Amino acid sequence: MDMASLWNKTLSDLPTDLFLRLRDYLDVSYSHNQGWRAIVANLNGRYVLSSTEDFERRESPTTALLTKLRSLGMTIQEFVQCAIRADDFVIMELFDVHTPVTIVHNPLSEISAVEGETVEISIEAKGFPPPQYQWYKDNMKLEMATENVLRIYNFNIKDEGEYKCAAYNDEDILKHIFSTSCKVYVEPVQPVPPLEIKEHPRPCFVFTGGTAVFKCEVWSSAQLSYQWYKDEQKLQDGLCVQGSSTEELRIKTNEMDSLQWEGNYFCQISLLHPCINYPYEYVFTQAAALKVQPKPNPSVQSNKFTYNATDKVALLIGCYDYRSDRLLSAPGYDVQTLSSIFQSMNFKVVSLLNLTKSELLAAVDEFSKLVWKGVYCVFYFCGHGYEVSNQCFLVPVDAPFMYQHPECVAANSIFDCLLKRDPQICCMILDICRKPYIGQPPEVPLSQQTYEKGNAIVCYGTSHGLAAYESKNYGILVKHLKNIVGQPLDIESVFRKLREAINEDPMLNNNGSKQAYKQIPEVRTNLLEPKRSFTDPIDIKGNTEIYHDKTTIWELAHRKPDSFYFDVKFDNFIVKVKLDFQQEFSNVLKIYTSILDPGPTQSCVAYVSGVPADVAEKAKVRTISTGLDNRLKKNFVVIHNIQRLK
Incomplete structure (x- = not known):
């Protein structure tokens, strides 16, 4: 059948066999984006219908819908265009429709990955018949790389290069559409130890009966375990000791034997779950001294002046x-x-x-x-x-x-x-x-x-x-x-x-x-x-x-923004993101971006962009943790000179 000859005719001229196939297909409609309901949702202009209740009561909603549209003078071409807007490939195939390929989403312009990771480069294109894909590396065709997502497993330096993809639905090579290029390079695993002490405990001086506090902080994205020691003796929580296995240790000195707590305190920090990227590792903080001084005797100190600010x-x-x-x-x-x-x-x-x-x-x-x-x-x-x-x-x-x-x-x-x-x-x-x-x-x-x-x-x-x-x-x-x-x-x-x-x-x-x-x-x-x-x-x-x-x-x-959650909405799914803020200095802000739910994506990254030029040179995005087989990533960016932000 020559479909082109039907293009300008009305729906009343629709051949019987084609009408019956449309009816049987469109009558199956369980949601607004399926069947006859999808057609109604994509009507425009004078064909927009205010209600679908009359169609729902009919034995064949499609027959009632086509009868209504036919009475409004809709042509077969207008009906097919409505189906194209609804992305209904079945109807497009029935009417032998061909729409050229267009690229909806290009790959990222640049990707860096650690050796051994899985790298994903993706493209999204539209057209009918549905687009086919062919990936290229440095302008050389990659065999078996014919999906819209290219996955490079066990990524290494040999995989570095410039990748792009051709999308097409016509064998004519002149009609192939190429994506923008994506440069992929290796970010080697740094040979430095993963555990680096950011803050050592500091010397502490308290009066008898006071509480001494020792703290330490470590640079690491892994989960850590802590163990505090006093003069080489492992500490355990008790009446006078709290936090012996946390990053903050508290020592409560008492009146009777306060001097027994004098000494040098340090902490051993190790990985809670050693893994391939973090071999078993532990570090010790510097030792910090605790000095306990007797409380001033009021009778002795009565003639001495006490200073305040x-x-x-x-x-x-x-x-x-x-x-x-x-x-x-x-x-x-x-x-x-x-x-x-x-x-x-x-x-x-x-x-x-x-x-x-x-x-x-x-x-x-x-x-x-x-x-x-x-x-x-x-x-x-x-x-x-x-x-x-x-x-x-x-x-x-x-x-x-x-x-x-x-x-x-x-x-x-x-x-x-x-x-x-x-x-x-x-x-x-x-x-x-x-x-x-x-x-x-x-x-x-x-x-x-x-x-x-x-x-x-x-x-x-x-x-x-x-x-x-x-x-x-x-x-x-x-x-x-x-x-x-x-x-x-x-x-x-x-x-x-x-x-x-x-x-x-x-x-x-x-x-x-x-x-x-x-x-x-x-x-x-x-x-x-x-x-x-x-x-x-x-x-x-x-x-x-x-x-x-x-x-x-x-x-x-010094008020930093509160943490907040938001959704990034795509056509068919939602990605849930969380932002946290940490103020390292009065004019330096660290922004953490966490993917809480990546939806159906295989890999999902969110980061802060659009930072003004005079602070952007300091805004390097760093990944500090991953989860769910590398699908959840937590990044941070450090924004310097926040006083210059307007």
Whole structure:
């Protein structure tokens, strides 16, 4: 039968045998996307029907439907076009329809995979007869690769290359449609151990009857087991021990035998379920000492003054990603380490990385709003710096090549800004070089200084004319300061012990070593109450309202988005996704993307994209865990400089 001759005729001219075949096929309809109901759902224009109840009551709904459409003057061509919209291949075959192939979804432009994984490259095309497929690698035809999904099992370096697929429903090669190319490359399994300690437990000092807390954290996507030890003796949970097999250990000291808990504590972390990608592995944390001090005797201490703060705040800034100067490696670690320690002492911490000059000044201005009478205030900067005319200058990350002081920030200007707020203690710690910078004028204008009230102390990481050094992971200053600053010592003693510790470092100031560096910290202080300590408690009595106002300001600036769930809807299925957020620094946000339900897909990945250019260069997507035979993936991306997001 010549179907083309029927095209412009109405449904009343439909041949009897064709009508009967349509009726028998379309009468089987259990849903809106099947049978006669699918035809009704895809009617358009003047053929749209408001109700189907009349058809449902008939012995043959199809006969009633075709009669109705025939009365409206529908042509056979219009009916077939409706069937095409419904993707009804049976009707399309009955009427010998041919629609050219179009590609609906191209493969990903780039895929990386670890050796040994299964790689999937997919394409989706439409047309009738249904499309056929042929995959190519580097323009060479792949035998037996004739499905819309190409699976490469046990992927290795020989499988690297450029893949594309031809989709067609006509033997004429000129009518074959090619997909875009997908570059596939190997991401080798890194030879580094899968367990890496992110945070070691820290020394702890408690009074008799107090509770000591030790914590550790490990970089790993695998499930882990923990076991804490005291002086090589395995700990078990009991009356005084809690969390011996978790990442947080709590030791409750009692009045009778508190000294028995003094000692060195460390944790062994191992894989809960060793697997092929993670051979059996375990690591030990560094040991942290617990010191138990007797409670002060009220009768003895009655004449001694107890110090309190109305609040405690710290601004910690690290710059390492310089545009026109040598990149540094330690500031991120140093800021993270000090942030954790100051938080443990109940400081409100603002931690920032890689600030431009305008951002640095704005950060100080905003931070100063947290400072008021009676507050303990700490400012820390780690990055490039120099000294000229007895003034230290901090170098922001956007400083140009051969920068001079107008492109930098005078440390005195920051200190003065904070001193004007009348804090009880104002401490500035500068981990910078104090050598003159090449090209600087011999003298610079002196910044005006605020009248000091005996509340200031400055710790320089090194002395005038000397450099400040770093190793691969930490700066020399923080290497020693982290072991001291959290102790219940008066502030001047903290920095005295710091100088002593650096003096004992065999890599520093050792004339007998060819590898020794010269770094001598310097401390300037005019504290009239030198016995005050960073560990002093906060007492808000009489200042409750202003304390809560400042707390609200700080909390609003550090409020991270709540976790949320959403569905990604496709034509025939739904993928369920979850987003989680973790704030590593005040201006750095880590976004976790988890696939909760991949639907019928063989492999499903979700990640954050569309990040603005000035933070996107730091936004590398990393897969940290998989599940359900690699169908569920959890990725994260780190967004830096979130203050630049509008």
